[in-house]
Amino acid sequence: DGATVDLGRKARCGFGEVIYGPGKSADLVARLIETQLEAGQDSLVTRIDPQTAVAATHRFTHARHNPVARTLRVSSAPIVSGLQPSPNGLHVAVVTAGSTDAPVAEEAIETIEWMGVPVSRFDDIGVAGPQRLIAAVPKLREASAVVVVAGMEGALPSVVAGHLAVPIFAVPTSVGYGASLGGLTPLLGMLSACAANVAVVNIDAGFKGGYLAGMVVSQLRQVTPDTCQAS
Amino acid sequence: DGATVDLGRKARCGFGEVIYGPGKSADLVARLIETQLEAGQDSLVTRIDPQTAVAATHRFTHARHNPVARTLRVSSAPIVSGLQPSPNGLHVAVVTAGSTDAPVAEEAIETIEWMGVPVSRFDDIGVAGPQRLIAAVPKLREASAVVVVAGMEGALPSVVAGHLAVPIFAVPTSVGYGASLGGLTPLLGMLSACAANVAVVNIDAGFKGGYLAGMVVSQLRQVTPDTCQAS
Amino acid sequence: DGATVDLGRKARCGFGEVIYGPGKSADLVARLIETQLEAGQDSLVTRIDPQTAVAATHRFTHARHNPVARTLRVSSAPIVSGLQPSPNGLHVAVVTAGSTDAPVAEEAIETIEWMGVPVSRFDDIGVAGPQRLIAAVPKLREASAVVVVAGMEGALPSVVAGHLAVPIFAVPTSVGYGASLGGLTPLLGMLSACAANVAVVNIDAGFKGGYLAGMVVSQLRQVTPDTCQAS
Amino acid sequence: DGATVDLGRKARCGFGEVIYGPGKSADLVARLIETQLEAGQDSLVTRIDPQTAVAATHRFTHARHNPVARTLRVSSAPIVSGLQPSPNGLHVAVVTAGSTDAPVAEEAIETIEWMGVPVSRFDDIGVAGPQRLIAAVPKLREASAVVVVAGMEGALPSVVAGHLAVPIFAVPTSVGYGASLGGLTPLLGMLSACAANVAVVNIDAGFKGGYLAGMVVSQLRQVTPDTCQAS
Amino acid sequence: DGATVDLGRKARCGFGEVIYGPGKSADLVARLIETQLEAGQDSLVTRIDPQTAVAATHRFTHARHNPVARTLRVSSAPIVSGLQPSPNGLHVAVVTAGSTDAPVAEEAIETIEWMGVPVSRFDDIGVAGPQRLIAAVPKLREASAVVVVAGMEGALPSVVAGHLAVPIFAVPTSVGYGASLGGLTPLLGMLSACAANVAVVNIDAGFKGGYLAGMVVSQLRQVTPDTCQAS
Amino acid sequence: DGATVDLGRKARCGFGEVIYGPGKSADLVARLIETQLEAGQDSLVTRIDPQTAVAATHRFTHARHNPVARTLRVSSAPIVSGLQPSPNGLHVAVVTAGSTDAPVAEEAIETIEWMGVPVSRFDDIGVAGPQRLIAAVPKLREASAVVVVAGMEGALPSVVAGHLAVPIFAVPTSVGYGASLGGLTPLLGMLSACAANVAVVNIDAGFKGGYLAGMVVSQLRQVTPDTCQAS
Amino acid sequence: DGATVDLGRKARCGFGEVIYGPGKSADLVARLIETQLEAGQDSLVTRIDPQTAVAATHRFTHARHNPVARTLRVSSAPIVSGLQPSPNGLHVAVVTAGSTDAPVAEEAIETIEWMGVPVSRFDDIGVAGPQRLIAAVPKLREASAVVVVAGMEGALPSVVAGHLAVPIFAVPTSVGYGASLGGLTPLLGMLSACAANVAVVNIDAGFKGGYLAGMVVSQLRQVTPDTCQAS
Amino acid sequence: DGATVDLGRKARCGFGEVIYGPGKSADLVARLIETQLEAGQDSLVTRIDPQTAVAATHRFTHARHNPVARTLRVSSAPIVSGLQPSPNGLHVAVVTAGSTDAPVAEEAIETIEWMGVPVSRFDDIGVAGPQRLIAAVPKLREASAVVVVAGMEGALPSVVAGHLAVPIFAVPTSVGYGASLGGLTPLLGMLSACAANVAVVNIDAGFKGGYLAGMVVSQLRQVTPDTCQAS
Ligand SMILES: Nc1ncnc2c1ncn2[C@@H]1O[C@H](COP(=O)(O)O)[C@@H](O)[C@H]1O
Ligand SMILES: Nc1ncnc2c1ncn2[C@@H]1O[C@H](COP(=O)(O)O)[C@@H](O)[C@H]1O
Ligand SMILES: Nc1ncnc2c1ncn2[C@@H]1O[C@H](COP(=O)(O)O)[C@@H](O)[C@H]1O
Ligand SMILES: Nc1ncnc2c1ncn2[C@@H]1O[C@H](COP(=O)(O)O)[C@@H](O)[C@H]1O
Ligand SMILES: [Mg+2]
Ligand SMILES: [Mg+2]
Ligand SMILES: [Mg+2]
Ligand SMILES: [Mg+2]
Ligand SMILES: [Mg+2]
Ligand SMILES: [Mg+2]
Ligand SMILES: [Mg+2]
């Protein structure tokens, strides 16, 4: 019915194709996952609705559905999640401005873990309470790439970036109302950031922010000799 | 020729009409100023071009042209400028994110001084260098109203507001390029600020930001008994 | 679960953190309120949906749910509401252009009352019926700060501002259709106001308009000696 | 060279084709005017630059160039201008909010006079000085159609409309800066007006506002018996 | 509860206040109507939802609910509707581009009839079938004002205007998808019309288009001696 | 210096690469043209400024610079231009709404002639003068593809399309002001056209409109036997 | 009730009027279809909702409802669908970027088949998997016109166009989120394509893309002698 | 005069503050550079106009002004530029779609070289000539981060990303006209890319794209043992 999975993406791009959930039936999703598993690739489905996810989950031995993140992961081996990175170990940090940004942050975290990269998390440390970010800076400086998730005015990435020497992947969210224009305002603000080390992805695109940060750390892990990489 | 000055505004609104310069000849500007002086009102002209300002200046005994601010002030008495507020005296603070925001900040300052309100100034303390704002906070907390002038992503008002217990009047500037959309991006960001004490005025409207902050302090000075108000 | 309340905000900003309701469960809201009550802070929740509000209300002795304003207030003491300010007493005035703007005005009023500041109300006095505003001007001139709530073309703040010598906090609403663009048109109009004393907050942000006006009056009440302040 | 004048428009639409100046050479403009004069039609050229206008003027006996309005009128008979309408005579009123709106208002007035309709003028009566409009209302009520020219937030048409029982043709201008978006903000505001009797034309389109108001009065003059129509 | 009806509008503006339905309860609508009836004014409610309309209808002897137009009219006398204007009688013509524009056209027609003005109707004569408009032109030329209702690209008003010598009130509709941007595209197109006699109202604002055209014809009927006006 | 010409485009796409002039020096343009001539390809440069064009022209034997169209064509053989298509011969028609659209139409015509396709031209037949289009329809129906160039509200393509059975390539122009938004309004209007046979290209993109229409006719000429194709 | 079908369109434009479904009842749709059948024209209804389609289907002998495409076709003869074009036969190719674009592609295909033109299909060959497009190029080069359907960034038409010598009709879809702005982003991108042979239709307008491509091939089939046209 | 340089940025962020040129005098620029040199930091000034750059250059021994990139670099040691990275050495690749994108690409390259990171360059390989990108892929795959600079529709980053396993930093340019909206269209398109490894920076922000890619490679060089890193 017109949907095929691009099995060559893993060789070309380092990681398999991520399946975009909207508009796909549970049957189709399951068929695409099976094709990937047969090719030895772990699956990640994003923006999956709960019914489709639950239906698909029942067909596989090792599956993880995160309803907050709206993700489904399927693997040929057990899926581990939520491990904190060891001190000084190469890892990504995921930061949120407010508690309402959690679904986007969780999509980023599921993606990073699917890539096999450790991740630490810093929640609800937006700029209206500046002491919260200050307190987090020392631990944030241990990460090799940072995903910053923020809605409303989206000021947090600029502020975080001013404290750090690593790439910041800013994810604007549709949290807010009125002049935040469904996320366009934080998007444009993040693109206009006065800090140099801020790159931006699409509104609510936790998947992309996580993927890019995960890729940076994945590259670092590949070139780092075992003696140096502790995580 | 169709232009009249609204002499009743001082009685209704507390301060005389401010003359908007663009499209007005030097002759017209001078005539409007004369009308105000005769009515016992000091004049403030904004967005005046240098030629018009210089031509008009020559006609009056007490005039002050600030070419950076693009303002002209004319009074029946000598004009003083640049006095720092005494410690604990009621005053406005004017803050800029970057040095390129100076013209807008100067327009605010000229307006506040025209209102007879003391003003302190904090320059180039944008979010990319967070230690600069932290250092300024104790003195900023002495002000009773704050004007924050910022372009690009316009993150500074939210961050300043998180440290203070007074109204913040945020002035977005057209400093920046691309996604900052000539100031629309910081404007929308400031309106979406997660901090509650941020009100916003038009892009590059240093005059309005200054006027509102000056009005807040002016009200405070009126109700404060002499024993309490030191400035 | 990632949500914490910023208890330091009261010391830094004069009033406690206001809890933004959307996306928060009744359990989470209740837990955040409890944290504030234990710290001796009264709670204000905005944009709360009725179910969550009712569920949360049952847990507290002194709670006030305003379903029109979509607010919930919780205190350790009984909550009084709706008192008119005494003549000449320092207070805020809240004005609406049309009857459809009521929910936003009520959010402003709940916020101002939560701040302990008296408030007067002027309803449905939009510009299409100019005699209504004219009639209200003498009483409006008694207020020390004014919140003007208007949708459609948002002309009312400019018109009100032309009569008054205090700061106007303009709140554009999403009332209207077509070219009013969900509130963007009155927002942009208010920012472009030819009157100098108009500051603007986000679309439908009754909370912010009320907070800023309340802060101005609160500052005035602090510096005013008892002999002078009558309310 | 591809430009022809539509001589049939007078029969179909009541008035001849109005020539849009930009991009047309003085030669072409003169040729088009000649074609109209030969057909017994008076010419109106809008948005003409001064050089082209002066060059064209020299070729014709009865020509009127208004450099403020950027119009050129040519007729086979002497052109009269600036007559005030007699009391109670059918006429259009043209109103401006600020003195900077004059060029657009003059374009409207030239158009109305070219249509042979009397016109009265009310300048600089914007909403920030409300007593000015109030003073003008009695005379404004004598007009049968009103053109209101306003930039910045464009609030004046709504306010004028609330006092009158005739059609208001609102002309937004590009006067203003920042959030007035080159006239888009007053345009959208006028379209969203809460008053029912406000129709809108393009930004800076004094020509169109004048044409429509002139047409309404022209229709009235045609059906009115001589005994009743005094002007 | 904050909603009052502006009874003075009839004296000032020629017709009573039109009640905007959204957000008003059936009780409130009924109360406002009663106030108008007591003052001797017929009521027109727009954008009323069916339940509210039916509930309100039951309370009054002479009421007319048009569910397609979403209007409710209430009078102290029987309401007549749908009469065709006599030949050569002064009247408004209402034109639609496509059959999907009917609800907006009906809102215009109800408004015009409420004003006591005759109206003729021309349906589904959009530009893709040019012979349909050509056929209608002779009868269209009998109207003294024309309302043109069109969505998608909104080309019809320009085309109609090129055939007629009366004011055209163009009403853009939200009919269409994608690039028609919910009506913004026809709105902007109508404002940019190359024809001079096109004025524009808000998207879907059948009420306003009808009101303005009705007002033009109403003025004509007032000055026309009985011997001349046949309808 | 980083600029190369894609010589393979003729084989892949049927016609050689068209050189985009802005930002290219006369030397670079000449070098790119030489590369094409050596490969046996005729050159077309668009958006070339006059100085660059004149400088480049002097280097080649067979060159044609059209300053209105801002094009430069260079060939190894003499360049013919301006031939009218023979009756019934396969050809493109290029139509303009107003005389100000001429530069864009000429860019289309130069492109079509460079493709070796005959072209006919219909100028200044916009919708405000409907009889002009009606008169042109019989000859327009002889074309196999039509380019319609229009600014302001961009209504002409819909109207032309309603008369014809061939593809219409609509080219919006930046002619107009205010609400025509530099061509965005006719662009969006053309995309929303109620006629089915209207495809759209970029604002002022005479080159693209001409290229597509030329390609349609070129395909027809290839499959048409000589006995049938007369031009 | 105001809806009529334009029976003359087939003679003027080559194909009958296509009925736009939204806002039309099953009864009205059936009546319009009957009118067309009686005039010897096959019907195509687009954007029809399933209930209306099923209800209408029951009334006719030869009907085809495609719920994915949201189309209904009715004919006086049996409807065939899904035939692959013979090699070298004149036909249209329809290409999608992702599987989520299928509904728009199916609308195009139903339209092309209704026009009597053969069509081939290439699914899910978007740019993130470049080898998929490369593999399809040889077969794509057999088509005489190509419809490319793509959402998100809409890059596919430019890339396809770089390989082909025929007109590309690009159809942007509303597939995507955030910065793809409901299809505006691919729309604007396709209009800005650096390839010359890309024309664009409205967002999700599979009907229009198919219609234009079908018209190009239909014209070719008419001029092609039978000996040459194999399909 | 309000401008200070943030000397702590090197310690916090890894590289010194980059000086934004617009609005700064040659004297101010020179003073800021001197402050950095004294602190042992090399200077990079962006968006500097030629006069200011030349004036500033004369004051320093080791300065490099790139007028195409509009950059100025000043160091305490000789500045080397333009070295190609050794095969397999860690480096950034900078890619342009068209030759007009060169200034933005050069700004990126100057920034990367200022960071001490090797850079390779691929020019004019946009999607309209697909064989050009295909030819470049093998060498592109040697880079550890890629900057892709493209205007018009901005399709190139998606296409490049589909071939590579490293982060792509996409830089939209203002090259193009009409629907490319000064770079907003490629910006939005890049943000909507269907490829997962594309992050975006501001329009024309070659500096930011280069900085982020340089940072990724700089991190890799730090963790890579000398035996492995060859460049
Ligand atoms: N109605 C409201 N509009 C805008 N901001 C609000 C509103 N209510 C609360 N807030 C702010 O939202 C922040 C809390 O967001 P969160 O961390 O997501 O719970 C607080 O800093 C409040 O100042
Ligand atoms: N459909 C409508 N569109 C725009 N304005 C309307 C409409 N119906 C009524 N109005 C106006 O809305 C105002 C009443 O608003 P409100 O005070 O909220 O009831 C009146 O002044 C009417 O002129
Ligand atoms: N949440 C997401 N946001 C953006 N793109 C995604 C997302 N999830 C998957 N994708 C991309 O969508 C493409 C699949 O689209 P489709 O062919 O419609 O299934 C893959 O190339 C993925 O890289
Ligand atoms: N006027 C034009 N509008 C849009 N694209 C054009 C135009 N002229 C040439 N082009 C395209 O621009 C590309 C050349 O861009 P560049 O590599 O920057 O020289 C070619 O692929 C042409 O198809
Ligand atoms: Mg929080
Ligand atoms: Mg600085
Ligand atoms: Mg009301
Ligand atoms: Mg004035
Ligand atoms: Mg129809
Ligand atoms: Mg013309
Ligand atoms: Mg796919």
Ligand SMILES: [Mg+2]
């Ligand atoms: Mg090129």
